[in-house]
Amino acid sequence: MRKVYFVCIGNTCRSPMAAELLNQKLKDSGLDDVRAESFGLSPFYPDSAEVKRLREMAVLQVTGRINGLKEHRPRGIEEIMFREGDRIALLDADSLGDLLSAIERNPSFRGKHVPIMILGIDDPFGGGSEDYLACCSELRRAIDVKFNLLIGEMRI
Known part of the structure; x- marks a missing residue:
């Protein structure tokens, strides 16, 4: 199974929401050979109860359901086993270095070979429910628009 890794700074807001959204879209599309996961460049431990509540609320409002997001825990790149054919979707260009x-x-x-796509999604960390909802909506639009780029070459 190939993976798309969404990457942000703390792995508490954007990247877990993005992974949840892509996994929902993959399931809805009947695609079971690709899976989305996430990690942070400086994972924020422990995961804040308020951030968890806000990200789950945002995904639930945008999609009407939550699948694996409730089990999310922040993790870093050291926990990743990258395989040939996997790819990375970085959520902000400032973190590329x-x-x-x-x-x-x-x-x-x-x-x-490590394909990297930059999505450019603002971080809602420190904001309220409106910020998380706006971020989640923006993530969903980006995933819908770039869906074939995110998984295209993986479906050979």
């Missing part, structure tokens, strides 16, 4: 440095240090990336 940090991502490239982290990839260089992680042995699971060595010798592999």
Whole structure:
């Protein structure tokens, strides 16, 4: 199974919501050979109860359901086993340098082609429910528009 890894800074807001949204879209499309996961460049431990509530509320309002998001816990790149054919969707361009440095240090990336797509989604961390809802809506639009780019080459 190939994976799309959504990456943000703390792995508490954008990237887990994005993974949930893509996994819902994959399920709705009947695609079971691709899975979305997420990690953070500086994972925020422990996951805040308020952030958890806000991200779940946003996904529930945008999609009407939650699948795996309730089990999410922040994790970093050191927990990733990147495989040839996987790809990364970085949620903000400002973190590209940090991502490239982290990839260089992680042995699971060595010798592999690492496709990176930058989505440019604002971070709702520290904001309220309106910020999380706006972020989740923006993530859903980006995933809908870039769906074939996110998974296209994986479906060979």
